[in-house]
Amino acid sequence: MTTTTSTPSATTMPGAGAVAARRGGLYAAARLPRGTAWATLAASWLVTGGLFGILDAAGASDGFNLVGTIFFGTVLFDVAIWSLALLVEGRRRALDRLVTSLVSTAFVIALLPLVSLVATVLQNGLARFDTAYFTESMRNVIGAGGGGLHAIVGTLEITGMATLISVPVGLLASIYLVEYGRGALARGITFFVDVMMGIPSIVAGLFAFALFALATGNPGIRSGFVGAVSLSVLMIPVVVRSSEEILRLVPNELREASLALGVPKWLTVLKIVLPTSIAGLVTGVMLAIARVIGETAPLLIVAGFTASMNYDLFSDRMMTLPVFVYTQYTQAAGLHAQAAVDRAWAGALTLIIIVMVLNLAGRVIARIFAPRYGR
Amino acid sequence: MTFTRFTASARITAPVAALAIATIALSGCAANERGTGAADAAPASALKGTLSAVGSSAQGAAETVWAAGFQTDNPDVTVNYDPQGSGAGRKSFISGAADFAGSDAALSDDELGGDFALCTPGSGAIDLPVYISPIAVAYNVDGVSDLRLDADTIAGIFKGSITRWNDKALTALNPDAKLPDAAITVVHRSDDSGTTQNFTEYLAANAKSVWDAPASQTFPYQVGDAAKGTSGVADATKSASNSITYVDESGSAGLSIAQLKVGDAFVTINAKGAAAVVAASPLKSGRADHDLAVDIDRTITDADAWPLVLVSYVIACQQYKDSAKADLVKAYAGYLATDAAQQASAEQTGSAPLSAELATKVQAAAASIK
Amino acid sequence: MTTDTARRGGIRLGDRVFAGSAATAGALILIVLAAVAVFLIAQSLPALGAGPGELPGTAQNFWVYVWPLVFGTIWSAFLALLVATPLSIGIALFISHYAPRRLAQALGYVIDLLAAVPSVVFGLWGIVVLAPFVQPMYSWLVANLGWIPLFAGPVSGTGRTVLTASVVLAVMVLPIMTAICREVFLQAPRLHEEAALALGATRWEMIRMAVLPFARAGIVSAIMLGLGRALGETMAVAMVLSPALVVNMFLLTSINPNTIAANIALQFPEATGVSVNALIASGLVLFLVTLGINMIARYIVGRRRAFSGANA
Secondary structure (H helix, E strand, O other): OOOHHHOOOHHHOOHHHHHHHHHHHHHOOOOOOOOHHHHHHHHHHHHHHHHHHHHHHOOOOOOOOHHHHHHHHHHHHHHHHHHHHHHHOOHHHHHHHHHHHHHHHHHHHHHHHHHHHHHHHHHHHHHHOOHHHHHOOOOOOOOOOOOOHHHHHHHHHHHHHHHHHHHHHHHHHHHHHHHHOOHHHHHHHHHHHHHHOOOOHHHHHHHHHHHHHHHHOOOOOOOHHHHHHHHHHHHHHHHHHHHHHHHHOOOHHHHHHHHHOOOOHHHHHHHHHHHHOHHHHHHHHHHHHHHHHOOOHHHHHHOOOOOOOOOOOOOOOOOOHHHHHHHHHHOOOHHHHHHHHHHHHHHHHHHHHHHHHHHHHHHHHHHHHOOOOOO | OHHHHHOHHHHHHHHHHHHHHHHHHHHOOOHHHOOHHHHHOOOOOOOOEEEEEEEOOOOHHHHHHHHHHHHHHOOOEEEEEEOOOHHHHHHHHHHOOOOEEEEOOOOOHHHHHOOOOOEOOOOOEEEEEEEEEEEEEEEEOOOOOOOEEOHHHHHHHHHOOOOEOOOHHHHHHOOOOOOOOOEOEEEEEOOOOHHHHHHHHHHHHHOOOOOOOOOOOOOOOOOOEEEOHHHHHHHHHHHOOOEEEEEEHHHOOOOEEOEEEEOOEEEOOOHHHHHHHHHHOOEOOOOOOOOOOEOOOOOOOOOOOOOOEEEEEEEEEOOEOOHHHHHHHHHHHHHHOOHHHHHHHHHHHOOEOOOHHHHHHHHHHHHOOO | OHHHHOOOHHHHHHHHHHHHHHHHHHHHHHHHHHHHHHHHHHHHHHHHOOOOOOOOOOOOOHHHHHHHHHHHHHHHHHHHHHHHHHHHHHHHHHHHHHOOHHHHHHHHHHHHHHOOOOHHHHHHHHHHHHHHHHHHHHHHHHHHHOOOHHHOOOOOOOOOOHHHHHHHHHHHHHHHHHHHHHHHHHOOOHHHHHHHHHOOOOHHHHHHHHHHHHHHHHHHHHHHHHHHHHHHOOHHHHHHOOEEOOOOOOOOOOOEEOOHHHHHHHHHHHOOOHHHHHHHHHHHHHHHHHHHHHHHHHHHHOOOHHHOOOOO
16 A cells, blocks of 8 residues: 555545555655655644744733644645645646645535534533423523423424425426426526525515415414425425436436336336435435525514414414524523523524434435445 | 325425424423413403514513513413514504514604504504613723713714723723723624614714714614624624623623713613603603603703613504404503513513503503503 | 337326426426515515615615625625635535545535524524634734735724625535535546546546536536525624625625625614615515526536436
């Protein structure tokens, strides 16, 4: 192993790729010794760490800047490994190393805020992540105590309903675009789906409100179902866009083989195209759910605000978790402000966990139904 | 659409539905909502139904307290107060989308001249002051905890003409404080708000020479940082050093509050002084008998008076088309003016209880709702 | 067509019904969009002709009012994508072609989860964690690099600038962009990749030759998705940004151009009369901005169908 595998991640290139990579090494002249990458990274971190340490000691900053060290150290590493490889291994391999390190850097940089976010939510959310939170609503609760059950139920029902509306419509539309679509209608849909993604969420809420107020003649209409409709306006374009992308990637050979065997087109789509791309489709749907489950602005307008339980999607106000988080945070005042803020963070944590569970379920389902092939 | 049954979508949505159903089946109902009233028997109240209101976020926290109290007294009633904002509240009430509105501003003459969807035509709507909150000038400066300010200095800071903490105007008022040689970070509301309206009203009345913008619910100058909502300005002020903001007192936890020069004395923020200013102010003229819109006198200089105050109203019909609704609103509005309700909100949210005289007027007005 | 050769009517019926419902679903999207547009236009009309005094602030007419918002929307979304695009492509490549398989799956999962963090929470995080963290850096930049117009002072005391808001936006759009890029990268034909490697290409050369061309349309989609979210994001920007009605490109001051969506969220609760119409009209403008940007993007990139499997 005297090849590119000295970069940390390269050792793991699976299967034939690794073989090919190893063989590729035969053509190159000099090699950086194994572990150079790790050593360079450690050195870079040390150097920047030292710099920040001096800054700290000189009193230019309050406290040692760990995030800064990792960030600037990693950037320094990118430059260092590229220069090293350029000197020893030549231009092509230097570029390869540079890209490898840049890709890894991108990952580290992106991870920093994400880790920080999750840590913040966990740290603040665990305070009220207790049984009471999941068995109580906020009815007649003053100050501390209470829970978010009414909001959890509302979020599950409204998002579930939005999914029931959006997924069939979105999936069928993307099937139309990929399998049937020709001409103006298809072009129009592709184009306007992108436009639809730019509808600000609050406008979707106002629209759904105006639509149902007009349709029912009730100017004060508030219900979970209207909320689900407004979420669908936001969700459908995401479903269409991601499904379309995934369906397009299904190799035409599969379709042609099926059609050649005399299978009608609709069965080809149902039995060949969809199962082949199910993993990607599920990811897309999960993304779409994730996109809307945290929406605050439209639900604030159309699903309303209540402290009590409401299981009925079609009548009366219904609380949802994002609205709950928002109002608990903005209404945190006076004696028990901290209790409200704690409830808000616990709500955020709950929301993330709900999506996590849905995601897991989606993955299991995708695995069960996906054909066994490929990676 | 029946074909979707065979597609991936149905499989994906299944767990969503299953999870929702599971939650519902398992929980049945929230633990705190299970009929405690049934065991106690003797229903204390015959009132029944749901009151839906939209309105001011300033009185949102207090409404939570009041709704809880009212629902405890009347177990079959649900009060939903949606703290979207005063403007949204008045709009909703006018269009009939809310049974009553909470608003930091009384109905304008234009609005009073129009129609109210829920009221019998011609009967009009009334403003009931139910929530009084002192507004604090709160700051975050290391080592300074007893800042004293007068209206002109506050106006100068928030207009941007006083930019450093060791400005002459500030050191003259605070000879003993160790004011840092640092820039002042002004934090104000980025959203339109009743708090800004009352704050600018106070400055426009008391610092005429400096504050040349009219009172408005939008912060008029481009100075410093803007943040959303009470909690937003409070958080921004807490996270930035050498910063200052104006905020409802209930949201000022963790910040120091400046003393205000009223007349010739420096006054520490106090709820009584705020209530006293409202009590001493005249009602707006030319309104219906039971309309209690207050024309706050910002120049009152009584001892301990705190003229930087916000009054928030409940806006209801004088006469509802639906008599059941009228009974509910009447009972709820009457409850808000009771001593119990005012004390509860004072305890929980730091509001100023209505003076006895005003409370009596509000109760009389509430009783007149038909 | 294969279906035409099918003799049994049932099959043809199935095909017709299926194609019909697919087309209906597509048309339904257009109908919904048209309905949204009609709603927006109907609600906007009173604001378009409104004069000074009726509109929020001191604007003389609607276009004066909305221009800084349009600028702020595009500016912040542009900054966010500037940060997010290279990062998301990098992360997606890392997951699809660099990280060990088991780790890659776990990482992909973590990133997906982050798409679910509600914007309110991003807003809270922006205020509580990010803004105080970056404020000292901003001070340093203004003090030392203030001669660069972008970094001109005075520095914001709270760190809640357009740059901070854009970073929050970037973090928000990262998961969705990464997920799309990753799926597309994973679909790149193995045979092409292995052929490239067998010819002695380095891993980067393999990616450049076999993966990126294949994934180009997908990457553009991902960017469009990210852009859509960044342009329309409401709550997080409303909470994080310190806005004003101005047009400037300073990254580090507290006087920042606001975005349309955030401005609606901020002003809608207290708006009355024509102001409400003005806000909805600004929503219509955002709609048109999105439309325009999509058109330009499409014109520049074109739809590269050559590399996709279907309808090649």
